[in-house]
Amino acid sequence: MANANSLSQLALQKFKKNFWGVLSFWFVVLGVLLAIFAYALAPDNSQNANQQHISIHSKxxxxxxxILTIPSKLEQEQSFLDKLLFGKEDNSTELPIVDYKFEGExxxxxxxxxxxxxxxxxxxxxxxFPKGLTKTEIESQFINEQTFLLGTDKYGRDLLSRMLVGIRISLSIGFVAVFISLxxxxxxxxxxxxxxxxxDAAIMWLINVTWSIPTLLLVIAITLALGKGFWQVFIAVGLTMWVEVARVVRGQVMSVKNMQxxxxxxxxGFTNGRIIVKHILPNILAPVIVISAANFAAAILIESGLSFLGxxxxxxxxxxGAMxxxxxxxxxxxxxxxxIIPGLGIMSLVMAFMLIGNALRDALDVKS
Structure with a gap:
């Protein structure tokens, strides 16, 4: 156990010395925080950041x-946690205006x-507007100037808000797909x-058949079979990424199963199950960790491609990808x-995971 701890400490020290690996790690941490607090940070905190202003599209x-906001009379009570995770159920109407004036009521x-x-x-x-408000209160609460830092899309939605909420899709697909593949x-x-x-022969036959099918084609087939949707894509991508993990694990297990x-x-007298789980797998996780980082990046690219295809x-x-x-x-x-803006988002996130994978490979001294 002491030896294992010392090896882990040595690998951690080597990882810390890799500038690009550490930088990419903190970039991913920042991305995770942005994903968690997306609706708290987004200027448009409506569900899916979908508040449309057609008259100011593509700015x-x-x-x-x-912006003049006409509040909805169908407002629903929402908890803070619900707003943070899923956005505000906002049925109000926002109207971009040039000027305004009050006349009577x-x-x-x-x-x-x-x-x-x-x-x-x-x-x-x-x-x-809500009853009892004066002109000054209506002006201060429901008329405000908004700055669209990244501009607006073709439907007049705030691009920054869409980017912040969209990072959830990319990170979620990575986590779920890697979990399923592992x-x-x-x-x-x-x-x-x-x-x-x-x-071994039966599993290798399944691996070779799955490997021979183009990944994107297989994902499309699974997606069409399960239907279009959020979770269907997660499952489809995960079901196509297990092959490389299985091949590496198989080779590693074959090389250590005769160890002392x-x-x-x-x-x-330990059972085979216990030997595999308690003794073999902990000693072969290094290459699996490296593959997982690469699979995370691949999952983001595949999801973006699928969204681009609709x-x-x-x-x-x-x-x-849909943006x-x-x-x-x-x-x-x-x-x-x-x-270009969503393209840069995809590129930077994929590059970060690839650099983390390279840094982990060097730190763990994995030879493939």
């Missing part, structure tokens, strides 16, 4: 607009429009490597940032 980063506003023709004035009575891959790989014979400590465990996370759920799909045509219209 450049830093665009400012005066009404407010007259001029809607924002891109065209040279001035928007037709709209009148809202004080009955549209669960299946370690189980089948350990069984094949430990028992050999017909069990395994022989000693057999002599003590069979990933479904609208209005924000997905970086690229919605705006890739804007690249030739002088608004390339609408596709």
């Amino acid at each position: 450049k980063p830093g665009f400012k607009a005066t 009404s407010i007259i506003v001029t809607p924002y429009t891109d065209e040279s023709i001035k928007g037709l004035p709209k009148t809202y009575s004080f009955a549209s 669960l299946i891959g370690i189980s089948l790989g350990a069984l094949a490597g430990f028992y050999g014979g017909k069990i 400590y395994v022989t000693a465990a057999r002599a003590l 069979i990933g996370a479904q609208p209005p759920m924000p997905s970086w 690229i799909k919605d705006h890739y045509s804007y690249i030739i219209l002088g608004k390339a940032y609408l596709a």
